[in-house]
Amino acid sequence: MFRTVAVSLSLIAVAVRLFVQPLEEPSRTDMLSFAVIGLVYVFTLVYGLMLRRGQVDRVAAAVQVMGDLIIASALVFLTGVGDSPFTFLYLLAVIVASIVLDGRGALVTAGAGALAYASLLVAVKFSWLVPPISSTTPTRGRFAFLMASNVLALFLIAVLAGYLARQLSATGGQLSARVADLKRLDVLQRQILACxxxxxxxxxxxxxxxxxxxxxxxxxxxxxxxxxxxxxxxxxxxxxxxxxxxxxxxxxxxxxxxxxxxxxxxxxxxxxxxxxxxxxxxLTELRRIEEDLKRADRLAALGTLAAQLAHEIRNPLAAMRGSAQLLVQDPGTDPGSAKLVEILLRESDRLSKLVEDFLRFARPPPPTKLELELEVLVAETVDMLRADPIARQVRVETALAPLRVPVDADQLRQVLINILRNAFQAAGEGGGVRVTLEPSGEQALLSIWDSAGGIPASDLSRIFEPFFSTRDGGTGLGLSTAYSIVRAHGGNIRVSSSPREGTEFLIQLPLQG
CATH class of the missing domain: 3.30.450.20 (PAS domain)
Structure with a gap:
């Protein structure tokens, strides 16, 4: 690139000189100048092709240096040899040799340059060659001075350039090693940050x-x-x-x-x-697990209390109902008392059912797992609840992937009924409910979504607590029982709700028992 820029500037200078003096015929010197410039371009083209083909060994470097010596000798000869201002080009050739070869190559180039310059001096002195530009024949003293000064300068420059080239090479090697280390550190840092x-x-x-x-x-x-x-x-x-x-x-x-x-x-x-x-x-999953553990502890404590309370209520309740039945069967009971006894029986039955729910929540039976087609169980439960009056005006969508999962069919049906009935009631007329089943790794994901999204964010953390209900007349045991059943199956149940995205209950069940 340096050679191309230099010779292009020389070409511009010659062209400007000819343009300034257009009336004069181009001299022989001008023609030789164009010839030398063309020669340099040819050499540059050859070097470029060698580099493009990857021929960048010592032979290619030696060819470049030899070409520079030829160009320098041609310019020195054309400009009068002893009086030439271009003798410094030999020094440039030596410096180039120290860069593209080494210190020894610079010394060899200095010797070749000294030999070329000396040969030109001898040929001109003895008139073997006549430069295009007339020059005085050097005297013996000037001949010796030119010979000694140029040869000494070439070898001194060769030694100095060789030393600097070695220092530059050593420094460049150290710098390359540091750059390589920095690149490795940068790659390592990026890998650490990425992983x-x-x-x-x-x-x-x-x-x-x-x-x-x-x-x-x-x-x-x-x-x-x-x-x-x-x-x-x-x-x-x-x-x-x-x-x-x-x-x-x-x-x-x-x-x-x-x-x-x-x-x-x-x-x-x-x-x-x-x-x-x-x-x-x-920490989202960690905090969720902590909430599950706290909820499980609360459920265990409340379950124990509910079991004890149900046991204490059950026996006197049975005695009360038996006495009421005897009163109904007594023929001497007047009609007004009989009506009150019927109310007592009905309310005692309701209370007995509530006690049964308490006991089922407090001491749920262990699930009897059998491997079955879960999508069939879910579809049957959805079809059964579609006949319920609360679901008649609700759009129901299902997307059930075939999955065989070990579950207790009765218990899981109870979970589905509790959650689906809540979804139908929340969606209301014109609303929508969507039930999906799909595999995810080692789990089956059963999602029940409704379009209402009416559970406040403050209630989401309490929705599985026993006796907590957001619906009037609810006992607050349906979702608690569902949670206990799913946990007994080794799964989990999540809930999310917002007016914009609706409410979703996500049941996770293991595919292997």
């Missing part, structure tokens, strides 16, 4: 996000590429609040996949201009 399970976000002093790792994008359900001016508060509202110096805290954020509970650590990077580092973990 770490914790989310990591960095932002500058203005709060604009500068880096988001793969885990953070997954946890927050972000697009692969964020807009350049995204503020960290748009991703983690409150992360840079007044309590930013707290080492560890929790933050609830809304993402495209729902609410997420994050365990957050915020660290200010050294130097206020560098910004802030935020590391967080998704």
């Amino acid at each position: 770490m399970p914790s989310g990591l976000i960095t932002c500058n002093a203005a709060g604009v996000v500068t880096f988001v790792n793969r885990a953070a994008s997954s946890i927050l359900s972000l697009e692969p590429r964020l807009p350049a001016s995204t503020h960290v508060e748009a991703l983690l509202p409150g992360a840079l609040g007044a309590d930013v110096r707290l080492r560890r805290r929790e933050l609830t954020v809304r993402t495209a996949s729902g609410l997420r509970t994050l365990g957050l650590t915020v660290t200010e990077l050294e130097g206020s201009e560098l910004g802030t580092l935020i590391v967080f973990q998704d």
